Amino acid sequence: MRSPKERRSVVTGIGVIAPNGVSTESFWKATVEGVSVLDRVTRDGCEHLPLKVAGEVRGFDPAELIEERYLVQTDRFTHFAMAAANLALDDARLGRADYADSPFAVGVVTAAGSGGGEFGQRELQRLWGQGSRYVGPYQSIAWFYAASTGQISIRGGFKGPCGVVASDEAGGLDALAHACRTIRRGTDAVVVGAAEAPLAPYSVVCQLGYEDLSSLDDPVRAYRPFTRDACGFVPAEGGAMLVVEEAAAAESRGATPRAVLLGHAATFTGASRWEESRAGLAHAIRGALSDARCAPEEIDVVFADALGVPSADRAEALALADALGRHADRVPVTAPKTGTGRAYCGAPVLDLAAAVLAMENGVVPPTPNVVDVCHDLDVVTGRARPAELRTALVLSRGLMGSNAAMVLRQGPTPPS
Amino acid sequence: MTAQLTLNELAALMKSAAGLTVDPKDLANRADMSFAEFGLDSLGLLGIVGELENRHGRPMPTDAERCKTPRDFLDLVNTNNDRANADKATVPTTGA
Helix, strand or coil, X not given: CCCHHHCCEEEEEEEEEECCECCHHHHHHHHHHCXXXXXXXXXXXXXXXXXXXXXXXXXXXXXXXXXXXHHCCCCHHHHHHHHHHHHHHHHHCCCHHHHCCCHHHEEEEEEECCXXXXXXXXXHHHHHHCCHHHCCCCHHHHCCCCHHHHHHHHHHCCCCCXXXXXXXXXXXHHHHHHHHHHHHCCCXXXXXXXXXXXXXXHHHHHHCCCCCECCCCCCCCCCCCCECCCCCECEECEEEEXXXXXXXXXXXXXXXXXXXXXXXXXXXXXXXXXXXXXXXXXXXXXXXXXXXCCCHHHCCEEECCCXXXXXXXXXXHHHHXXXXXXXXHHCXXXXXXXXXXXXXXXXHHHHHHHHHHHHHHCEECCCCCCCCEXXXXXXXXXXXXXXXXXXXXXXXXXXXXXXXXXXXXXXXXXXX | CXXXXXXXXHHHHHHHHHCCCCXXXXXXXXXXCCHHHHCCXXXXXXXXXXXXXXXHCCCCCCCHHHCCXXXXXXXXXXXXXXXXXXXXXXCCCCCC
């Protein structure tokens, strides 16, 4: 085995289940075209709640993608994760034959911010309505933050190191970092990412206390970070799963390394303390650059956190200036999530998937619904911008106070 | 009289409680194969026990959810049914 320092993590597969596409291809097409799919909430039992606009995943039929024996024991957030994992494994062409002799070489890591609210609500209603004998045994596992990791592991037969990051939004990047550490310690491949399903009655009610949640009912105006009209964020469901492999292991089985995960750092500055997040996010960016041995000037595009709260947007713009210096004025910044909403832990993984696709396609996707940026940032608005992209920086902050940054670089052999 | 649990009913319960499609004939032919090989995990069997308890309004034998094979399960559950019916027939005169 190579020494830990030499064991680099490359992305070989991407699977997306997002409001703007239930496949990686449709997600990227909508993302690069700047399509906004934010819309009025239509989910049963949610229509009368004060959250009016969200990014719903529509046209997703779990029964088409996942065997019934897994469906009955899992929540929607796990359906998304399992479907995305399938897409990622197919994309990486990583099948059972590849690890049949070495099942301990493949691990699973997911991040989760809330677990299975819809499943939990149904079972708890049975508890109140009919009594404890009517609560199904699968309630014990389906609501749980770790459910997606466990089910992906069981279904795929992945017996390598497994983990779950139970955290706020930034946990999506922290899960990817955890996968890189797992690979440095000797695991060949990790199925990693996050998907969330926060659009069910109980789950929505839990979010109503977030003062940063947008309550506008106009899908075009509800989520406009970096503008004077910023009035909070719009939540979304869905997410992305990736196959991340040790570079030499990927090469030896003939897989295409689509991007290299170069560096990561995370900090914590406290819930809803957005002014303080300036220093925390800047420190995370510096840490990720240092981990990646990358100079600020090498960053070709930034995928911003873009919370849509004025103080948070200002803190993010200042953090970029603090950490990147003059380069912060020049580097293109984008936030495609303004077209889909923020899928909690799934959001930064979707951004990372978009960053890989952006580098492959030589184009920075735009920031839908955002015009008249009021910060000293070159935010890409309107339409996608062609650019030679070698290195990307993805940022994420969570409502509970986590900040994370990840640096990734184009794969050594871009696909033709 | 409490009806005996049949292989058809067990197959239907495996479908509703655990999402497994099992042919009752297959269940009959391979009644000594483990539930795990049919794809039924311990929580799935627990769900089936719970459903039967709710249907019949009385508890199953304590080890019902520990049965390893369809035959063991049917034997235990149906023996329990026989006892319950016998108990109903002879009304006890004491609380013991």
